[in-house]
Amino acid sequence: VKMTGDKxxxxxxxxxxxxxxxxxxxxxxxxxxxxxMRRRVKGNGLSQADQVDRKTIRELxxxxxxxxxxxxxxxxxxxxxxxxVNEICAAPDYSNQLPSAAEQAWLDSKRAARRCADNxxxxxxxxxxxxxxxxxxxxxxxxxxxxxxxxxxxxIE
Numbered sequence: 001v002k003m004t005g006d007k008x009x010x011x012x013x014x015x016x017x018x019x020x021x022x023x024x025x026x027x028x029x030x031x032x033x034x035x036x037m038r039r040r041v042k043g044n045g046l047s048q049a050d051q052v053d054r055k056t057i058r059e060l061x062x063x064x065x066x067x068x069x070x071x072x073x074x075x076x077x078x079x080x081x082x083x084x085v086n087e088i089c090a091a092p093d094y095s096n097q098l099p100s101a102a103e104q105a106w107l108d109s110k111r112a113a114r115r116c117a118d119n120x121x122x123x124x125x126x127x128x129x130x131x132x133x134x135x136x137x138x139x140x141x142x143x144x145x146x147x148x149x150x151x152x153x154x155x156i157e
Contacts, residue, residue: 032155053156060149067138067145074135081128088124089116 099107116122 050156053152056152057149060145060152064142064145064149067142071135071138074131074138078128078131078135081124081131085116085121085124085128088118088121
């Protein structure tokens with residue numbers, strides 16, 4: 001709501017703009033907004049409730065930012081772990097020469113998928129599963145924090 005000054009130096013509301021903005025809101029929302037306007041304090045022009053709400057929003061945004069940083073690190077670790085497992089399990093397949101006709105026929109045949117029996121690879125795979133669950137948990141938690149931010153922003157309006 002735009003504040004304008006009158007001749008006495010006291011702030012007054014631009015009534016037409018306020019009514020247009022408030023026409024789509026419920027009576028309770030309008031009452032809350034009017035009460036906040038009346039509680040304006042000196043300094044930055046925000047009521048105590050608005051200052052608390054804005055501080056809450058900043059804190060929630062910082063939490064989300066930290067978690068996004070953690071997500072980026074965990075995703076990078078997860079990709080590196082996948083590459084390591086692939087290298088460990090595929091190392092026996094590497095050759096310095098082209099396969100012979102018999103080897104190529106064996107490679108092209110429909111055979112059962114091979115399993116990697118390396119213990120280190122199994123540990124990395126298990127760690128990747130845990131990292132994936134942590135990533136999903138952080139993503140879900142970020143959605144909850146976004147919801148809290150939206151609720152606080154709605155209260156400010």
